[in-house]
Amino acid sequence: MSEEIERVKTLIIGSGPAGYTAAIYAARADLDPVMYTGMEPGGQLTTTTEVENYPGYPDGVQGPEMMEQFKKQAERFDTDVRNGWVSKVDFSGPVHKVEVDNGKKTIEAHTVIISTGASAKWLGLESEQRLRNSGGGVSACAVCDGFFYKGQEVAIVGGGDTACEEASYLAKLCKKVHMIVRRDEMRASKIMQERVEKAENIEIHWNTETVEVLGEEQVEGAKFVNNQTNEEFEIPVTGFFVAIGHKPNTDVFKDWIDMDEVGYIKVKPGTAKTNVDGVFVGGDAADKVYRQAVTAAGTGCMAALDAERYLAAKGLA
Numbered sequence: 001m002s003e004e005i006e007r008v009k010t011l012i013i014g015s016g017p018a019g020y021t022a023a024i025y026a027a028r029a030d031l032d033p034v035m036y037t038g039m040e041p042g043g044q045l046t047t048t049t050e051v052e053n054y055p056g057y058p059d060g061v062q063g064p065e066m067m068e069q070f071k072k073q074a075e076r077f078d079t080d081v082r083n084g085w086v087s088k089v090d091f092s093g094p095v096h097k098v099e100v101d102n103g104k105k106t107i108e109a110h111t112v113i114i115s116t117g118a119s120a121k122w123l124g125l126e127s128e129q130r131l132r133n134s135g136g137g138v139s140a141c142a143v144c145d146g147f148f149y150k151g152q153e154v155a156i157v158g159g160g161d162t163a164c165e166e167a168s169y170l171a172k173l174c175k176k177v178h179m180i181v182r183r184d185e186m187r188a189s190k191i192m193q194e195r196v197e198k199a200e201n202i203e204i205h206w207n208t209e210t211v212e213v214l215g216e217e218q219v220e221g222a223k224f225v226n227n228q229t230n231e232e233f234e235i236p237v238t239g240f241f242v243a244i245g246h247k248p249n250t251d252v253f254k255d256w257i258d259m260d261e262v263g264y265i266k267v268k269p270g271t272a273k274t275n276v277d278g279v280f281v282g283g284d285a286a287d288k289v290y291r292q293a294v295t296a297a298g299t300g301c302m303a304a305l306d307a308e309r310y311l312a313a314k315g316l317a
Contacts, residue, residue: 004105008034009316011098012079012306013086014249016043016285017293019115020070020301022307026113027077029308031317034080034107036100038249041083043117044284045293050135052147054293057248066293089255090201110316111278111307114257114265116249118284118291122242127213129242130156137219138240142166142293146173146240147240155222157181157210164192168242178235179204179207180224213240248275248285257281264288272303273314280306 010026012019012035019035026033040046045063052060054253061069075081091112098107119141122128127205132138139145142156144168150173156166159181170177179196184206186193196202207228214221214234248263258266258275265274265286272280282300284291311317 004314005108006034006105007095007108008032009303009311010111011036011096012036012113012115013098014038014043014114014116014285015041015081016045016067016115016117016283016296017070018117018285018296018303019043019113020067020074021297022080022113022115022304023053023074024077025079025304026307027074027079029304029317031111031304031308031311032080033113034082034109035074036082036084036086038116039085039151040117040119042071046121050148051144051293052123053144056112061126066088070257084135086252089252089256091253091279096276096278110314111280111298111310113272113279113303113305113307114250114253114274114279114285115283115296116285116295118264118288120242120247121245121247123210123244125210125212127215128210128240128242131213131215131219132283134217136215136217137238138213138242140242140246141291142170142241142243145239145241146170148176149206150254151175152238153236154178154239154241154245154314155235156241157304158245159183159186159188160245161192162245163243164188164196167202168192168195168199174239176199177202178237180208180210180225181206182209183207183305229316245283246288246291248288250285260288261288262288272299272306278307278310280304280310 009034010031013035029030090097153176155178155179211223265281280303282303283296
């Protein structure tokens with residue numbers, strides 16, 4: 001650990017809706033929160049363009065702008081927002097030790113709120129990343145962005161429960177949904193597969209992989225290849241969704257915190273409490289079901305309230 005040590009009441013690891021909401025509640029409760037924003041300040045919403053499903057924004061809002069407003073609100077109540085990332089933790093004692101930026105600083109915190117989120121898995125294609133970063137029609141969240149493609153033709157890549165769920169959601173909005181499945185069968189549960197297969201406007205392309213997403217500024221189509229016949233073909237779509245899973249950003253906590261097989265943090269039912277006293281979690285680091293900004297904010301609130309009660313019981317709040 002670093003020689004520079006600072007002791008705080010509440011440390012928030014990671015930003016985004018969960019982290020900033022936790023900061024607002026913690027700061028208003030005089031917990032003097034310190035936040036380290038992590039490798040992606042603002043979280044996944046900073047890579048999103050229009051957000052139309054968060055209450056309070058009747059005309060919609062740009063993702064980065066929304067996160068900047070969250071940050072300003074947290075700072076208004078004197079949250080100490082710092083750039084930096086957590087490289088190591090030690091949750092063995094009653095006071096938790098957290099190493100920042102590979103040992104440049106060590107924080108000793110009475111409570112820790114984890115809000116490191118999760119990152120969508122991508123195909124890794126240049127065209128996919130370019131059109132995703134520019135808001136040109138590539139997305140990893142059909143529930144977030146499907147509305148923009150109402151009455152249009154779209155493609156979704158994936159063969160698991162999430163892909164089936166999102167394909168079914170898109171089918172209610174879109175004229176046609178092309179589901180791209182890499183193998184000759186899906187990994188999804190039987191009931192989810194049946195739901196997709198019964199939808200008249202979902203076409204499943206088996207043994208198919210994506211070669212390229214077409215379009216310069218907006219998605220105009222996609223090129224695919226049948227991995228059995230090597231036959232290439234194009235489909236004219238205006239939206240391209242990737243549903244091949246998410247990876248929670250929780251590796252640094254794995255030696256201390258109980259997680260499922262993927263890395264999502266387990267909580268005590270109805271709370272934001274982890275298996276370690278004084279360590280709480282909010283947002284997508286623990287949520288593999290909903291993964292929405294509004295639910296992340298809600299669990300960020302829960303984490304701060306649980307932290308406040310924990311500190312109060314110890315006479316520290």
